[in-house]
Amino acid sequence: MVSTVERSQTSCRYLPTGDRAASSPNQSVLPLTATVSAADHLMIGGCDVVDLVNRFGSPLYILDEATLRTACRQYRDAMRQHYPGESLAIYASKAWNCLAVCAIVASEGLGIDVVSGGELHTALQAGLTGDRIYFHGNNKSVEELSRAIEADCRIVVDNWHELRTLVMLQSNAAKPITILLRLTPGIECHTHEYIRTGHLDSKFGFDPDQIETVFQYVSKQEGLLCIGLHAHIGSQIFELQPHEDLAGVMVQWLQKAAQYGLPVSELDIGGGLGICYTESDDPPSIDAWVKVVSTAVAKACEAQGIALPRLICEPGRSLIGSACVTAYTVGGQKIVPDIRTYVAVDGGMSDNPRPITYQSVYRALAANQMSIPLTESVTIAGKHCESGDVVIQEAVLPPLTAGDILVIAATGAYNYSMASNYNRVPRPAAVLVNDGDAHLIIQRETLQDLIRQDCLPAHLTSLDAAHDGLA
Numbered sequence: 001m002v003s004t005v006e007r008s009q010t011s012c013r014y015l016p017t018g019d020r021a022a023s024s025p026n027q028s029v030l031p032l033t034a035t036v037s038a039a040d041h042l043m044i045g046g047c048d049v050v051d052l053v054n055r056f057g058s059p060l061y062i063l064d065e066a067t068l069r070t071a072c073r074q075y076r077d078a079m080r081q082h083y084p085g086e087s088l089a090i091y092a093s094k095a096w097n098c099l100a101v102c103a104i105v106a107s108e109g110l111g112i113d114v115v116s117g118g119e120l121h122t123a124l125q126a127g128l129t130g131d132r133i134y135f136h137g138n139n140k141s142v143e144e145l146s147r148a149i150e151a152d153c154r155i156v157v158d159n160w161h162e163l164r165t166l167v168m169l170q171s172n173a174a175k176p177i178t179i180l181l182r183l184t185p186g187i188e189c190h191t192h193e194y195i196r197t198g199h200l201d202s203k204f205g206f207d208p209d210q211i212e213t214v215f216q217y218v219s220k221q222e223g224l225l226c227i228g229l230h231a232h233i234g235s236q237i238f239e240l241q242p243h244e245d246l247a248g249v250m251v252q253w254l255q256k257a258a259q260y261g262l263p264v265s266e267l268d269i270g271g272g273l274g275i276c277y278t279e280s281d282d283p284p285s286i287d288a289w290v291k292v293v294s295t296a297v298a299k300a301c302e303a304q305g306i307a308l309p310r311l312i313c314e315p316g317r318s319l320i321g322s323a324c325v326t327a328y329t330v331g332g333q334k335i336v337p338d339i340r341t342y343v344a345v346d347g348g349m350s351d352n353p354r355p356i357t358y359q360s361v362y363r364a365l366a367a368n369q370m371s372i373p374l375t376e377s378v379t380i381a382g383k384h385c386e387s388g389d390v391v392i393q394e395a396v397l398p399p400l401t402a403g404d405i406l407v408i409a410a411t412g413a414y415n416y417s418m419a420s421n422y423n424r425v426p427r428p429a430a431v432l433v434n435d436g437d438a439h440l441i442i443q444r445e446t447l448q449d450l451i452r453q454d455c456l457p458a459h460l461t462s463l464d465a466a467h468d469g470l471a
Contacts, residue, residue: 024285025071026275026318029363029409031064042367045433049327049367050405058329059347061416061430067323072108074286075315083294085308090134092271092316093119095413100432100441102126113314117144138203149173156180156230170223180228185249215260226262229253232270238283240292247296255304268312269293275321277410278363317413324412330404341378343400348382349389350422352415356388364395367405372398384423424450
């Protein structure tokens with residue numbers, strides 16, 4: 001039996017409501033520019049999603065420039081409004097690092113947080129200068145650190161091995177290396193275990209009981225210029241209290257660092273603000289999050305009688321998550337009587353590994369029939385050879401046929417950046433849409449791309465020779 005859902009609502013209910021230009025992107029399931037055309041098609045950035053698929057193929061990442069820019073401006077403006085000292089928002093680019101995204105974020109006055117040599121190279125190629133790049137990571141290579149030093153980046157030191165490596169590398173540096181120290185605050189938050197990074201049992205950062213030893217060591221290194229402290233408590237967080245608690249802990253660290261003569265003038269409180277993946281999600285607004293953090297830091301500094309540091313935050317998901325959707329083309333269906341109906345699409349875990357990795361839940365829409373009643377409950381299955389390759393378990397949709405265009409909302413964060421070639425499936429293209437224009441920002445991989453790095457030893461180049469060898 002095919003299960004049905006009796007609802008008078010249509011999929012249009014997923015569209016943002018109210019003044020979209022003033023809305024907070026992390027509180028919208030779809031991009032802020034989403035509308036429905038006279039042809040009953042989903043429109044994003046003034047572009048018809050069905051037309052985009054016809055032009056660029058599917059699966060297809062569709063990034064709305066206006067939504068991304070709105071989020072950047074909301075972080076930037078909220079920090080200026082709520083924090084009485086100097087501030088800077090930097091984009092945690094592991095959410096989606098590519099030339100176009102880095103360039104957009106930089107053009108809005110934000111910095112960039114990178115965690116690898118590849119992300120660093122991309123940020124530099126997008127035009128960012130080293131003083132606006134913060135280099136994270138718990139196991140940076142000598143080559144990566146050397147490149148960061150050459151570019152004059154801010155290096156967020158994660159552990160003793162890295163600290164001692166920087167002391168070694170400093171002997172060849174033209175000037176002291178600018179660093180921040182990452183510390184583990186021991187603050188728990190309610191999120192998936194894999195993305196909680198602030199509790200004590202974490203691979204990231206120096207433990208609290210090492211703080212004074214670390215400060216003392218760094219204070220004796222003339223080749224290191226320690227300008228800040230960093231901490232991060234996790235991702236996809238809806239609670240505000242943990243961030244308020246973090247501010248108080250970090251100001252105490254700031255005061256202790258000063259006792260060792262460290263010129264610490266920056267507090268980087270990380271990121272972690274969640275977004276809406278479904279209508280039941282209710283994250284705080286960007287403004288509310290910034291206000292809580294800013295007020296907590298300012299009050300803690302006043303209580304301790306110390307000058308306000310430069311306040312830095314690192315939003316990633318809440319900047320770009322809701323700015324993107326992924327469009328798929330529907331293939332076949334399989335009805336399992338009295339259990340479920342599977343609807344297959346032409347992508348899955350290779351372009352969105354979050355459902356199989358984190359059990360993440362998304363919302364789906366039929367982009368070519370937006371006003372048709374939602375009468376079916378189906379399981380959207382990916383095309384990969386894994387029974388767990390399911391995009392959504394129980395998606396409420398109109399009746400579907402092969403060739404329909406399905407859209408999964410809020411796929412801007414950790415979809416392209418975690419995409420793979422599992423089953424040798426080429427990674428999708430990505431387009432940037434704005435005011436009716438669509439620009440390709442990532443080309444679709446070809447079959448030739450899949451074997452570009454393969455090497456075939458000479459003795460394997462002839463199948464006949466191989467067969468003779470087995471005879």
